[in-house]
Amino acid sequence: MQDTFAILIDGKEAAAHAGETILDALRRAQVDTPTLCTHEHLTPAKACRACVVELKGSRALVASCERKVEPGMELRTDSRRVLEARRGVFELLLSQNDVSAAPALVLQAERAGADRERYRGQRYDRGLHDDNELYVRDYDKCILCYRCVEACGPDVQNTFALTVAGRGFSAGIAAGYGESLPDSACVFCGNCVAVCPTGALMDKREHTLRAEGRWDESRYDVVQTTCSYCGVGCQLELHVDRRSNQIVKVTSPGDHSITQGFLCVKGRYGYSFVEA
C-alpha cells in the first residue's frame, strides 16, 4: 500500500507518494524541471542545482532530485527566485565548460533563458586523457555531476576507481591518485561512460569517429541481442553502421530489468570478434 498525500505545486494540489522525491512528484504532475546530475538508477548527487525549487519554510532553495516529499509541502517552481537560480546555474556552466557534446544541456540552458555571455572568465583547460583503447576522458566537458563516481562506486560497480580530487574550481574527477586508467583500479566496464551526460566520457571508437567527422547517427541501426559471454542474460543494443556493417557502439537499455543500462567490459567492448 502506498501512502499518498497532497502537496501544493505552484498553488495547485497534486498527489505525492511517501518516499518519493519532489522531482518524482513534479514529473508526475508534468511540471517541466531541468536536471543534469540526477539519474534514475543512481543516488542523487544534488550537485548541479538545476532542479531547485522553492519550498515554503526553507530559507534556501531545495534540490528536488534529493528532497523527499512531505505532507502539506508548498512548492513553487515558477517563482522569480527559482527561475533566476536555474538560469544562473546554466550560465555558470556555459562559462566553464565545453558543451559541444552535450546537446541536452544546451537545450535546457536555452529553455532556462541562459545568456552565454553573462559570466566570462577562466574556462576549463584540462586536456584530453586518452590513455587506453576503450574510452577517453575530456574533462573540459565535465560538469562534475558525480554520476561516474557513483556508477563506479557503491551504486553499481563497486570498483571505486573514480573519485573527486581537488577543491573548488580545481575539483575534478580522478582515477586513483591521478593515475592513468590502466594503472588505476578501473575494470573498463564503461558504466561511467553510459551515465555521463555531457560527453566528457566517450567510447574510443565514437570519439575517433567524431574527431574525424565520420560520426553520423542517421546511419546507425540499433540491433537488439542478448550478450553471449555468460548466462546472466544482459540485453545489448548494437549500434551498427548500415553501410559498413560495423558495430560503432554497444549500450544496454536503461529500463532493462537485468542491466538497468549497465554492462561489463566484455558486453560493452568485447565485440571486435564479430568483425574478425
Next chain:
Amino acid sequence: MHEPVLLRRQGHPDATLEAYVADGGLKGFARTREIGQAATVAVVTESGLVGRGGAGFPTGRKWESVRTAAESERYFVLNADESEPGTFKDRVMIETDPYMVLEGVLIACYAIAATRAYIYVRGEYRGAARLLAAAATQLAAAGHLDGIAPGGRPLAIEVRHGGGAYICGEETALFRSIEGYRGEPMSKPPFPTVAGLFRKPTVINNVETIANIPDILSRGAGWLQRYGTDRSPGVKLFSVSGHVGRPGVYELPFGAPLQELLDLAQAGRDLRALLLGGAAGTFVFPGDFDMPLSYEGAQSRAATLGSGALIAFDQGTDLWRVAERLGNFFAHESCGQCVPCRIGTRRQHEMLAALADGSGGDGERERIATLGQVMTDASICGLGQTASTAVRSLIDAESRGLLAV
C-alpha cells in the same frame, strides 16, 4: 568594566587539572551527575544559551532532541575547526582554559548519553589540540570520564585534526571528514540531531558555546541572564584584528556598544570600516559604531555578529581590494561540489579583481549582485550561500555614498 567570565583564568600560570579543581572546576559536572540527564538539558534550555559558532541555534534544543532520540548510538562533536578569517576566539578559549572546555564536553556527553566524543580541531591549531588531548588524558587518569558513556563505561574522547579545509568547519562536511570521506557538505534536513556523524543522532557544538556550560550548571539556569540583553543573554568573545592598537580576543556582555569594543582594542578614530562576522559577514561603517553587539542589535543594522570576528580598516584601506581578497578566499575554499559555489565563487573573484584593479564597471556590480543571489539561493551549504554577503554589503554601502573618501 566587564569582569571576564569565560576568560577569567587568562593569565593563570598553569592550566593543570589540580589548579582547575582548586579554582572551583568540575562543580558543574558534579551538579549534572546529581540532577541527571533530563534536568541538565532543561537547565541548558532555560538558560537561553544559543550557539556561538555563528548560527545562534538554541543549544538546549539540540541536546534535548538527541537525548530523547530513539537510537542508542549517539555522538557528541566539539567543533574546534575555527577557520573563519579574523576569528581566533576558540583557540584563545582552549589555550586559556582547556579544562573548562572539556568539562562542558563531559556535561554534554553525560546529558545526551553519548557513546563517544569527537573533538575536531583545526589542523593548524597544533598547540590547542595537544592541550585538549593532554587534558583529556588527565581527566581520564583521574577517573572523571568513568561512567559517563552508556552502560557505565568510561567516555572515549577522540581528538581529530582537520586537514586545512575551511569547509570542514561546516558541520555535515566535518562529519564526512571524521568518517574518512572528502569534506563535502550534505543537505539538511536531516539535521545532525536526527542523522549526524555516521548517520546517528549527534550534538555538534562550538567551543565557545560549550565553555559556557560548566557555569550554567554550577550557577544555575538564571546565571547567563545576568549578562547581556533579554534576547541575547550571556557574554561573547570577539576576535579583533586589523588596524587597531591592541588586536586580540575580548569578552563583552551581549549588547555592549560596538564602540566600546573598538576602544578596548585601541582603535584609532580614523577607521574607514569594519568587517563584522568574518568573511561571510558584513561591512559596518562609522555611522553604525553605536550598534549594540547583540544578535538583535546587529540585525537591526542589517549586519551579523557571526562568530564575533571584527577586522578594522583605516582610511588608507582600499575596501575593493579587501573584497577581492574575500572573493579569493571563498574561491579557494569552495569544496567544488555544487555548481553555484564551485563556478560562482570563481566568477565572483574574477569580477572583484576587475573592480579592485579599476577595470570593472557598473556591469560588474550588477553581475556580482545577480550572481550573489544565485549562490545564496541555490548553493548546498552556508559557504556558497554567504560567499557574497560581505561583497554585496560593500556594493550597497557604495550606493549609499558611504565609500566616498
